[in-house]
Amino acid sequence: MKWIAPSLAYLAVYLGLFHFHSAWSALLGFHVAILGSLLIARPKIPVAVLFTSANSKWILVSVLLGASSGAGVFLFWKYFGIANNLPAQLESLGLNRATWLPFIVYFALVNPFVEEYFWRGYLGNASRGIRWNDLLYAGFHALILYGRVHPLATVVAVVILTIAGWFWRQLKRKNGGLLAPVLGHMAADLTILLAIWAKTV
Numbered sequence: 001m002k003w004i005a006p007s008l009a010y011l012a013v014y015l016g017l018f019h020f021h022s023a024w025s026a027l028l029g030f031h032v033a034i035l036g037s038l039l040i041a042r043p044k045i046p047v048a049v050l051f052t053s054a055n056s057k058w059i060l061v062s063v064l065l066g067a068s069s070g071a072g073v074f075l076f077w078k079y080f081g082i083a084n085n086l087p088a089q090l091e092s093l094g095l096n097r098a099t100w101l102p103f104i105v106y107f108a109l110v111n112p113f114v115e116e117y118f119w120r121g122y123l124g125n126a127s128r129g130i131r132w133n134d135l136l137y138a139g140f141h142a143l144i145l146y147g148r149v150h151p152l153a154t155v156v157a158v159v160i161l162t163i164a165g166w167f168w169r170q171l172k173r174k175n176g177g178l179l180a181p182v183l184g185h186m187a188a189d190l191t192i193l194l195a196i197w198a199k200t201v
Contacts, residue, residue, distance in 0.1 A: 002123060005037035006136045009118075013143050023093040023103060026144075027111070034118045043122045050113055050121075052177025062171060062184025069160075070191020077199055081150025087200040089148060100201055104193045112185035116178045120169050128173075134165040164188070 012033040016026025123133040138161035168181035
């Protein structure tokens with residue numbers, strides 16, 4: 001199941017973006033695929049792990065690093081080779097003035113819990129090196145970026161996200177919980193989406 005679950009998550013994102021042409025379908029389908037996989041697998045990982053951290057300093061480090069990603073997107077926007085029609089692309093995916101903010105709120109508040117339990121909890125391990133789940137976590141973002149930024153920017157993003165996935169997994173290993181990764185992930189999601197919203201709406 002551990003090999004099938006990421007495939008289902010990738011498929012959900014692909015169908016949502018390229019078949020249904022809907023950001024909401026991609027996000028909700030992604031969450032349904034993950035939660036469905038977890039319900040079938042029934043991992044013996046308590047939900048309380050999402051709210052556990054042995055050292056609060058790592059929460060601060062994780063949040064600051066996560067927030068810096070959104071700041072980087074905003075400040076270096078012109079260097080990413082952003083598609084000229086990105087606002088139109090996003091609107092075609094259902095992200096407009098009326099839907100952007102609800103999307104950001106749901107994405108920032110719900111997605112980090114779902115993803116961290118899945119990628120760093122269920123699929124996680126105690127290895128100190130880069131693992132396949134770090135790469136899988138980063139890889140599906142290429143589907144989201146396809147046709148919207150320069151291909152080289154996509155490669156750079158996947159590399160950075162692989163490192164982020166590895167870092168959050170190390171925080172889980174050191175802290176015995178996922179609170180620091182969840183809050184860092186939340187800061188990243190929130191600031192990145194706000195940067196995109198500010199640049200395109």
